[in-house]
Amino acid sequence: MAAMSGLTVEIADKTFPASDGAPERALYRDFRLEVADRSFVALLGPSGLGKTTLLNIVAGVDKDFRGKVAFTSEKPRIGYAFQSPRLLPWRTVLDNVLLALPKGREHVERARAVLGEMGLGDAERVFPERLSLGMQRRVALARAFALEPDLLLMDEPFVSLDEQTAEKLRDLLADLIQRRPTTVLFVTHDSREAVRLADRVVVLAGPPVRIERDVRVELTPEKRREAGDVERVRDHVVRVAG
Ligand SMILES: Nc1ncnc2c1ncn2[C@@H]1O[C@H](COP(=O)(O)OP(=O)(O)OP(=O)(O)O)[C@@H](O)[C@H]1O
Numbered sequence: 385m386a387a388m389s390g391l392t393v394e395i396a397d398k399t400f401p402a403s404d405g406a407p408e409r410a411l412y413r414d415f416r417l418e419v420a421d422r423s424f425v426a427l428l429g430p431s432g433l434g435k436t437t438l439l440n441i442v443a444g445v446d447k448d449f450r451g452k453v454a455f456t457s458e459k460p461r462i463g464y465a466f467q468s469p470r471l472l473p474w475r476t477v478l479d480n481v482l483l484a485l486p487k488g489r490e491h492v493e494r495a496r497a498v499l500g501e502m503g504l505g506d507a508e509r510v511f512p513e514r515l516s517l518g519m520q521r522r523v524a525l526a527r528a529f530a531l532e533p534d535l536l537l538m539d540e541p542f543v544s545l546d547e548q549t550a551e552k553l554r555d556l557l558a559d560l561i562q563r564r565p566t567t568v569l570f571v572t573h574d575s576r577e578a579v580r581l582a583d584r585v586v587v588l589a590g591p592p593v594r595i596e597r598d599v600r601v602e603l604t605p606e607k608r609r610e611a612g613d614v615e616r617v618r619d620h621v622v623r624v625a626g
């Protein structure tokens with residue numbers, strides 16, 4: 385049985401101090417977001433609002449805030465596909481994926497399998513500087529997936545990919561989640577992508593950040609492939625957000 389992996393994040397205050405002439409930025413004040421176990425929550429909101437900051441807080445990368453993050457399981461495994469791929473240039477593609485995993489043969493096999501699913505089977509031994517940005521993104525995704533996380537944080541994972549590749553990876557993500565239920569917190573600027581993938585779309589506004597709209601997406605996997613159905617829900621998300 386997979387671990388429970390819902391979470392509640394409460395941010396009483398998150399402020400970046402003034403520096404280099406830039407003024408202080410109060411991003412969060414009395415903010416609260418609950419993410420149910422095994423739900424897929426998409427976060428939409430304007431650039432510079434604080435979405436990446438929120439994922440960093442949930443991931444424990446940013447501890448400089450007042451508030452708390454509580455998980456429903458004791459030590460959830462967290463996979464984080466960062467907004468920029470962050471690969472180690474002196475390690476091969478395969479080694480970059482293995483970094484996230486415990487040592488052992490079965491993990492090497494798993495890393496290879498995930499790279500294969502990402503269409504990177506031939507690039508295992510290549511160093512990141514030889515890859516296009518889209519390929520680097522896929523390596524970063526493979527690294528997050530291979531961990532088989534309880535909680536998957538994804539920060540605009542499908543930007544800078546051509547639409548065909550992006551669509552293939554959306555299918556792959558949906559498929560992986562169906563096979564192995566995972567809680568997902570997914571940042572995107574693409575409301576269509578949000579409706580296509582998520583079962584809840586949270587529209588953020590601010591500053592300070594507040595939840596402007598919380599839309600449930602109750603579409604079957606088949607209906608998510610129908611432009612008309614996706615568009616109907618999307619109208620609801622966008623109308624209010626705009
Ligand atoms: N380390 C930092 N020091 C100071 N300010 C920061 C730091 N990191 C982010 N900020 C500021 O905080 C705000 C929110 O940044 P964040 O990256 O969370 O936004 P975002 O919603 O993810 O934007 P985008 O959609 O463009 O990725 C921005 O104004 C940014 O300039």
Ligand SMILES: [Mg+2]
Nearest residue numbers: 435436467539
């Ligand atoms: Mg961001």
